[in-house]
Amino acid sequence: MGSIIFISIICLILIVLGVAISKYKCYWLISGYNTQSKEEKARVDIEKVAKHMGRMCYLISFIIFIGAIVSDYFEISIIPFVIILIIIIFGYLIYLQRFDHNKKSKAEIIVMIVIGFITFSILIITFSFGNEPNDLIIKDEAIVIDGSYGTTLKRKDIKSIELVDDIPEIGIRSNGYSDGGVIKKGDFKLKSGEKVKLYIQSNKGPYIKISTIHFDVYINYKDVSLTKQSFNNLK
Numbered sequence: 553m554g555s556i557i558f559i560s561i562i563c564l565i566l567i568v569l570g571v572a573i574s575k576y577k578c579y580w581l582i583s584g585y586n587t588q589s590k591e592e593k594a595r596v597d598i599e600k601v602a603k604h605m606g607r608m609c610y611l612i613s614f615i616i617f618i619g620a621i622v623s624d625y626f627e628i629s630i631i632p633f634v635i636i637l638i639i640i641i642f643g644y645l646i647y648l649q650r651f652d653h654n655k656k657s658k659a660e661i662i663v664m665i666v667i668g669f670i671t672f673s674i675l676i677i678t679f680s681f682g683n684e685p686n687d688l689i690i691k692d693e694a695i696v697i698d699g700s701y702g703t704t705l706k707r708k709d710i711k712s713i714e715l716v717d718d719i720p721e722i723g724i725r726s727n728g729y730s731d732g733g734v735i736k737k738g739d740f741k742l743k744s745g746e747k748v749k750l751y752i753q754s755n756k757g758p759y760i761k762i763s764t765i766h767f768d769v770y771i772n773y774k775d776v777s778l779t780k781q782s783f784n785n786l787k
Contacts, residue, residue, distance in 0.1 A: 559620040566613040574606025588654075597651040604651075608644045612637060623733035630733050631683075635676075642668045682729040682737065685773055686751045688782050695762070695786065697751060697771070701728050701738035709764045715783045717757040719770050720744065760786065 572578040579598055580586045582605060588596070619633030649656070686699035695705045721743040728738020728750070736750040751771040752759070758776065760783045762769040772779045 559616060563613040563617045566609045566616075570606040570609030570613070573602050573609070577602065592654050595653040597653070600651045601648055604644065604648055608640070611640060615640070631731055635672075638668075638672055642672075683731060683735055685753050686737065686771070688771070688786070690785060697749075697769070699737075701751075703749060703769075705762060705764055705769065709766060711763045711765060713760065713762050713783070713786050715758045715780070716761045717759075719750075719752075719757075719759050719761075720746070720748075722750070758783075762786075 569581060573581050579602060582598075582601065585593065585596060585598065585601070615633055615637055619630050623630040623633075681700055684699060686697050686702055689696035689698050693707055695707070695710070697703050697705070722736070723741045723743045723745070725736070726739045726741055726747070728736065728740060730736045734753070734755050736752040738749065740748055740750050742748060747767050749767055749769045751769070753774045754772055756776075758772065758779055760769075760771040760779060762771070771782070773782070
């Protein structure tokens with residue numbers, strides 16, 4: 553609920569910005585235009601720019617809110633909504649260039665395209681690696697959770713290994729990865745304040761719970777049979 557309230561505040565701020573720019577002519581809020589000279593500003597159709605900037609703010613606000621609701625209440629990743637946001641933002645930025653009649657060099661256009669491509673590529677690569685499930689490697693002296701944000705659990709530090717149907721309510725991510733919906737990896741804090749390591753691929757149980765002298769670890773996979781098989785291998 554707290555995250556939804558936070559997202560709602562962000563969406564409200566975006567709507568206020570959209571209204572301020574498009575309705576109340578607060579053009580100084582438009583990045584780039586506010587640093588142009590008078591001559592450069594005169595060659596910009598600022599009313600059309602402001603109108604579309606307002607629409608962009610409303611659309612971004614809507615997508616963020618819908619994405620937050622869907623990812624919070626359903627087992628759906630927020631990744632598609634993030635990709636849509638990036639496409640919309642860069643699409644609008646390119647479209648708005650038609651209302652700026654100041655001559656632009658080819659270098660400026662190329663830089664904008666390259667930045668957009670790099671941003672999009674980094675995001676896709678990050679999410680691709682982050683969404684890969686972690687492998688369990690069982691050794692005589694340790695259990696290795698291989699993959700991103702993996703860890704090694706020494707046998708002498710393990711107190712118990714059990715299969716549970718639920719996990720405690722998760723608070724915040726301290727050093728890890730989350731796709732905004734289901735997948736969670738790395739260090740998290742529970743609402744109770746307890747530190748845990750999560751390697752979660754599904755919001756539905758069962759979960760493998762490994763209790764150590766330092767922290768608890770929760771692991772599961774989208775395939776329930778794989779979770780149960782991994783648990784049997786650990787016993």
